[in-house]
Amino acid sequence: MFKKLDTDYAGAAVDKNASRLSVSILVAGLLVLLVTALLGYDAHDVGLEPLVTQSIELSGVTNPVTAVLLNFRAYDTLLEIAVLLIVVIAVLPIDDRRTAFFRRVAETKHDLVLSALQRWIAPALVIFAGYLLWAGAYQPGGAFQAGALLAGACVLLFQGGTYRINYTSSIARLLLVIGLIIFVAVGLALIWVEGSLLTYPLESSSILILLIEACATISIAIALASLYSSLFDTAFPAVNMGKNESIT
Amino acid sequence: MSLTMVFDALLILSMLTLGWMSIFSVSLFRCIVFFVCLGLLATIAWGQLGAFDVAIAEAAIGAGITGALLLAAWNQIRPLVAKDSDMVETNQSVAQEHV
Amino acid sequence: MTSELLYMIAGLGLFSIGLSGVLIAGHVMRKILALNVMGVGIFMFLIALARKSESVFDPVPHAMVLTGIVIAVAGTALALNLMVRIHNIDETELERTRQESAKPEKIEL
Numbered sequence: 001m002f003k004k005l006d007t008d009y010a011g012a013a014v015d016k017n018a019s020r021l022s023v024s025i026l027v028a029g030l031l032v033l034l035v036t037a038l039l040g041y042d043a044h045d046v047g048l049e050p051l052v053t054q055s056i057e058l059s060g061v062t063n064p065v066t067a068v069l070l071n072f073r074a075y076d077t078l079l080e081i082a083v084l085l086i087v088v089i090a091v092l093p094i095d096d097r098r099t100a101f102f103r104r105v106a107e108t109k110h111d112l113v114l115s116a117l118q119r120w121i122a123p124a125l126v127i128f129a130g131y132l133l134w135a136g137a138y139q140p141g142g143a144f145q146a147g148a149l150l151a152g153a154c155v156l157l158f159q160g161g162t163y164r165i166n167y168t169s170s171i172a173r174l175l176l177v178i179g180l181i182i183f184v185a186v187g188l189a190l191i192w193v194e195g196s197l198l199t200y201p202l203e204s205s206s207i208l209i210l211l212i213e214a215c216a217t218i219s220i221a222i223a224l225a226s227l228y229s230s231l232f233d234t235a236f237p238a239v240n241m242g243k244n245e246s247i248t
Numbered sequence: 249m250s251l252t253m254v255f256d257a258l259l260i261l262s263m264l265t266l267g268w269m270s271i272f273s274v275s276l277f278r279c280i281v282f283f284v285c286l287g288l289l290a291t292i293a294w295g296q297l298g299a300f301d302v303a304i305a306e307a308a309i310g311a312g313i314t315g316a317l318l319l320a321a322w323n324q325i326r327p328l329v330a331k332d333s334d335m336v337e338t339n340q341s342v343a344q345e346h347v
Numbered sequence: 348m349t350s351e352l353l354y355m356i357a358g359l360g361l362f363s364i365g366l367s368g369v370l371i372a373g374h375v376m377r378k379i380l381a382l383n384v385m386g387v388g389i390f391m392f393l394i395a396l397a398r399k400s401e402s403v404f405d406p407v408p409h410a411m412v413l414t415g416i417v418i419a420v421a422g423t424a425l426a427l428n429l430m431v432r433i434h435n436i437d438e439t440e441l442e443r444t445r446q447e448s449a450k451p452e453k454i455e456l
Contacts, residue, residue, distance in 0.1 A: 019370075019371065020371055023367055023370045023371050024367060024371075027363045027366050027367040027370070028363070030363065030366070031359060031360065031363040034359045034362075034363075035356055035359055038352075038355055038356065038359065039352075047396075047397070047399070047405040047407070047408075048405060048406075048407045049399060049403065049404065049405040049406070049407075052405075052406050052407065063301075064406035065301040065406045065409045065410055065413070066301075067406070068406045068407050068409070068410040069410045069413065069414075072407075073407070073410060076410070076411075076414055077414065080414045080417060080418060083418060083421060084417060084418075084421050087421040087422070087424060087425050088421075090425060090428075091424060091425060091428045132304070140300035140301045140303075140304060141301070141304065142301065142413075144305050144309075144413055144416075144417055145301070145304040145305050145308060148305060148308035148309045148312070148313060148417075149308050151308075151313055152308055152312045152313065155312070155313065155316050220417070223421075224309075224313050224420065227313075227317065227420070227421065227424035228313065228316055228317055228320060228424075230424070230428055231317055231320035231321050231324065231424070231427055231428065231431065232316075232320040232323075252350065253350055253353075256350045256353055256354070257353065260353060260354065260357040263357065263361065263387075264357060264360050264361060264364065267360075267361045267364045267365065267384045267387070267388075268364050270380055270384060271364065271365070271368035271372055271377055271380055271381045271384060272368070272372070272377075276374065276376055276377070279376070279377060279380055280380070283380050283383065283384070286384070286387060287387075290387050290390070290391070293354070293391060294394060296350075297351075297354060297394050297395055297397075297398050297404075298398055298401075298402070298404050299394045299397070299398075299404065299409050299412070301409055301413060302390070302394060302409055302412050302413055302416070305413050305416050305417075306390075306416060309416050309417065309420050310387070310416060310419075310420075313420055314383065314419075314420050314423055317420070317423060317424055317427055318376070318379075318380070318423075318427070320427075321376065321427040321428075321430060321431055322376065324431045324434070324435075325376070325430065325431060325434045
């Protein structure tokens, strides 16, 4: 597809079969090398599992994965949310910043199956996301899963072009950054209280983790939804140009 | 135990096949559908390996959101793809609708 | 041969398939899909590595994979956006910009 950009570059004399053959030989060689290395390596009795099990009492949650994500290696999660935010800023769908955060534009086509799905599944997804967020402390679940489910609900709502979110409105901006802000604020406050970044005090660690997770869930959900909108909205130029008047 | 191994082997075999097909299929649309299938099978594999946290995230993100993203992007580049005869199934009228 | 080892080898296989896809595949979207397949292979390797027995597992690789899944979808979205933008560049526009390249001008995407 980059042919049209290729005007200056005359192109190397590429024999497709030759390049395929050489690549497959190289990759097969790499695979054999990796498998040999794997077979010669005993991976048992290494890893951080005993360490995590030992100190799970100190983390404030009982699900070890949540404990690692939000307590023992909270830096990773903080930076991950930051990376997600940077990507969102790079691809953010531009809209009029004064229009409302959530809009219902004039319905162009009525799809019975789609609207029934939107009415029944989207609320159930929201409830289930809330449950996953709450359950993440002691069983599989947590901020990422809940955020992804909420984003899935948003993607479902975007189908048909009836509902739109304006990511440039101030509410959306606040929601996009609230996860990072709360995370950084808690971390900095803990420097003040405890003396080092993101070291939770034992008695309040559980509630702090829940606070950070709740804000991160909202941010992740709206960030993933905006990633989808950045690719989806331009497919409907009429909607994108603001020709349809908003109802609410 | 051996039955589980057979299940694992079948799962792995189908995942490898789907991995190949999701890159080298004839049409891009098929590639995307196969990739979503790969994500769903990966969910089963994570469950089989005891990683239920990852399984939930993979089902929601890997299969759901990524599939939606890929389909939305495919929808945008479709007309040229039809011209390049990379897409054999789309007829021209459907492609024209989104130009 | 334990099933963890089987999954690890399968992860390496998926990685290799994805790698060859990145190198060979023609269309950019196929390359993006191939990168994702590579990611699935790496995740599979890490999760199989983390499993110690039926119920005991190392949570640190699981957390890494969770982080990786979210970052992978973010990277995919960025790549797809770039692909769509490049696809939408008008060729005449490009030629005009190239002729006026003495004074660099912002390309209207």
